[in-house]
Amino acid sequence: MHPIASQLLGKTGVGGHHCNPAAAVLLLLLCRGFLPSVAVCPPCCLCTSDIISCSGCNLSTLPFDLPSYATRLDLSHNLLTALPTNWIPQPFDRLITLVINRNSISKIEVNAFNVTPHVLHLDLSSNQMTALNLSLFTGLKELKELLLFDNRIVQIYPGAFSGLHSLQKLYLSGNRLKAFPLGLYWEPGGPHNLTFLDMSYNRLSKVPVQSLLSLTREGRVYLQENPLVCDCALLALLEYWMWKQYRPLVDFKAEYPCRDDSISGLVCSQPDMLDMPLELQTYKEEPGKWLRVPCPGLTSSAEEGQVVFWVTPKAVVNSSTSDPSAHFIVLPNGTLEIRGAVIEDSGTYGCVAARQRHYDPLESVEVNVVVGNLSSASARGLTNRSGTEHFNTAFTTLVSCFISIVLVLLYLYLTPCRCRDSRGGTRGCGGRAWILCSDPREVESGHRRSNGKRVAFLEPQAEDSDICAPKTPAMNLGHVTTEGILKNGSRTVGQTHTDPAHMA
Numbered sequence: 417m418h419p420i421a422s423q424l425l426g427k428t429g430v431g432g433h434h435c436n437p438a439a440a441v442l443l444l445l446l447c448r449g450f451l452p453s454v455a456v457c458p459p460c461c462l463c464t465s466d467i468i469s470c471s472g473c474n475l476s477t478l479p480f481d482l483p484s485y486a487t488r489l490d491l492s493h494n495l496l497t498a499l500p501t502n503w504i505p506q507p508f509d510r511l512i513t514l515v516i517n518r519n520s521i522s523k524i525e526v527n528a529f530n531v532t533p534h535v536l537h538l539d540l541s542s543n544q545m546t547a548l549n550l551s552l553f554t555g556l557k558e559l560k561e562l563l564l565f566d567n568r569i570v571q572i573y574p575g576a577f578s579g580l581h582s583l584q585k586l587y588l589s590g591n592r593l594k595a596f597p598l599g600l601y602w603e604p605g606g607p608h609n610l611t612f613l614d615m616s617y618n619r620l621s622k623v624p625v626q627s628l629l630s631l632t633r634e635g636r637v638y639l640q641e642n643p644l645v646c647d648c649a650l651l652a653l654l655e656y657w658m659w660k661q662y663r664p665l666v667d668f669k670a671e672y673p674c675r676d677d678s679i680s681g682l683v684c685s686q687p688d689m690l691d692m693p694l695e696l697q698t699y700k701e702e703p704g705k706w707l708r709v710p711c712p713g714l715t716s717s718a719e720e721g722q723v724v725f726w727v728t729p730k731a732v733v734n735s736s737t738s739d740p741s742a743h744f745i746v747l748p749n750g751t752l753e754i755r756g757a758v759i760e761d762s763g764t765y766g767c768v769a770a771r772q773r774h775y776d777p778l779e780s781v782e783v784n785v786v787v788g789n790l791s792s793a794s795a796r797g798l799t800n801r802s803g804t805e806h807f808n809t810a811f812t813t814l815v816s817c818f819i820s821i822v823l824v825l826l827y828l829y830l831t832p833c834r835c836r837d838s839r840g841g842t843r844g845c846g847g848r849a850w851i852l853c854s855d856p857r858e859v860e861s862g863h864r865r866s867n868g869k870r871v872a873f874l875e876p877q878a879e880d881s882d883i884c885a886p887k888t889p890a891m892n893l894g895h896v897t898t899e900g901i902l903k904n905g906s907r908t909v910g911q912t913h914t915d916p917a918h919m920a
């Protein structure tokens with residue numbers, strides 16, 4: 417609030433509810449003449465420099481004159497039932513956080529959020545929404561976090577989240593959803609950067625296992641406290657997540673079904689499953705060839721109803737598809753066949769199959785696949801950088817640095833003065849010397865930064881000076897610099913000493 421307005425109103429920004437509304441309006445009218453754009457803090461609200469809180473004010477509509485300077489607007493614990501298109505009278509261009517939780521909102525009109533284009537956090541939790549309609553949140557291009565938990569959402573229509581290009585975290589926990597909202601991830605215009613989805617405390621009985629496996633890499637999906645029905649595919653997924661120490665599963669271990677071996681009537685493991693530790697294997701093949709990768713631990717063909725998934729770097733495939741032209745084929749015994757391997761197939765592959773056993777953390781259900789020219793030296797040499805090499809580089813750098821210093825000192829002390837004859841007497845000595853050295857410790861630790869150069873800048877004489885530079889400052893400088901470099905590796909000391917202007 418404008419300081420003059422605060423004085424006139426006899427209050428500071430905080431504590432609007434102490435203000436007599438009638439007096440405020442009167443003073444506001446008096447002020448109007450010379451303070452055109454001052455907005456008053458509405459009664460019951462609290463206003464600071466950039467926060468407006470109207471929490472618990474029994475509001476069923478918004479005050480008409482809400483100041484629009486806020487970056488955070490808190491409207492929680494009120495009686496709002498709908499957000500019509502003009503629910504805020506004027507645009508809130510600076511608004512970053514909008515909190516409207518614990519109201520009774522069941523209806524949000526299209527374009528309701530066009531007045532708040534820069535909001536990053538939107539909290540609509542604990543309201544009465546039942547369906548998320550098409551384009552509900554358009555206008556929120558920058559939104560990163562959307563809280564919709566504790567509503568009554570039964571249905572999410574296609575395109576409900578379209579336009580939320582920046583959305584990273586979405587909380588849909590505590591609703592009544594029966595279907596996993598996969599469209600979120602695949603629909604055009606959807607939040608493709610979503611890395612966190614909370615679907616806990618809903619009514620999901622089935623989840624799309626294959627799609628969830630491919631989402632595991634990109635982000636977290638929380639599924640605890642859903643009435644999930646166990647089958648071998650889901651069990652395989654949960655075992656794999658547990659083996660990967662996937663956070664949603666580790667944090668809520670006890671709230672997932674199908675976790676234990678003691679699931680009555682469900683036999684997902686093979687009769688002759690290998691019971692020895694699974695070691696991380698590497699399979700190599702040349703480009704163009706076919707490669708067979710056995711699933712760690714599996715020996716015989718999978719039983720009826722069992723599925724083996726392979727999580728490859730690009731896609732997830734399973735054993736129940738039999739497209740003979742596919743690049744990846746999962747054979748009935750779980751072995752992955754890569755037909756016509758390409759270099760891009762290299763990477764870590766996970767075999768996801770229900771094994772119904774607990775894993776040692778050292779065991780691996782993943783394998784490495786390397787596709788490349790196995791006979792060429794370059795394929796092997798790439799990963800072969802040793803510590804000795806780093807040391808050698810560092811040593812070479814130190815030696816070359818030392819030689820540079822000696823050369824510069826030789827130049828400074830031994831060259832005769834030839835300011836006038838060499839440059840025609842107009843440009844001075846031009847005696848600039850540069851020492852460029854890398855810090856050996858940086859080289860040693862493998863961090864070669866482009867700005868890791870240390871520069872010593874020796875300028876014995878100003879550019880347009882007619883007389884030769886006295887050697888004394890240069891000698892002091894040389895002493896300091898050399899000593900500094902010898903002590904600290906290549907720390908450079910005191911380039912300001914060299915500048916005659918600074919010394920004057």
Ligand SMILES: *[C@@H]1O[C@H](CO)[C@@H](O)[C@H](O)[C@H]1NC(C)=O
Binds near residue numbers: 473
């Ligand atoms: C809101 O309404 C309730 C019930 O009518 C009342 O007890 C409470 O004091 C009101 N709160 C405010 C801030 O007006």
Ligand SMILES: *[C@@H]1O[C@H](CO)[C@@H](O)[C@H](O)[C@H]1NC(C)=O
Binds near residue numbers: 522524525547
């Ligand atoms: C979605 O549309 C239905 C039917 O038009 C409406 O009743 C409901 O309030 C809408 N949902 C929201 C959150 O606006």
Ligand SMILES: *[C@@H]1O[C@H](CO)[C@@H](O)[C@H](O)[C@H]1NC(C)=O
Binds near residue numbers: 582608609
């Ligand atoms: C997704 O995130 C990446 C990296 O943070 C960013 O470069 C990209 O623009 C984002 N995509 C969208 C659609 O916002």
Ligand SMILES: *[C@@H]1O[C@H](CO)[C@@H](O)[C@H](O)[C@H]1NC(C)=O
Binds near residue numbers: 733734737
């Ligand atoms: C196996 O893959 C096919 C094709 O991608 C898919 O339609 C099917 O649902 C998958 N099976 C399971 C159990 O996920």
Ligand SMILES: *[C@@H]1O[C@H](CO)[C@@H](O)[C@H](O)[C@H]1NC(C)=O
Binds near residue numbers: 711715747
């Ligand atoms: C899986 O089946 C293929 C073809 O039937 C066979 O070549 C391979 O040896 C089998 N792998 C294992 C681990 O049994």
Ligand SMILES: *[C@@H]1O[C@H](CO)[C@@H](O)[C@H](O)[C@H]1NC(C)=O
Binds near residue numbers: 789792793
């Ligand atoms: C693999 O590398 C070797 C030696 O560099 C070369 O002679 C050979 O032609 C390469 N093979 C392929 C398939 O590129």
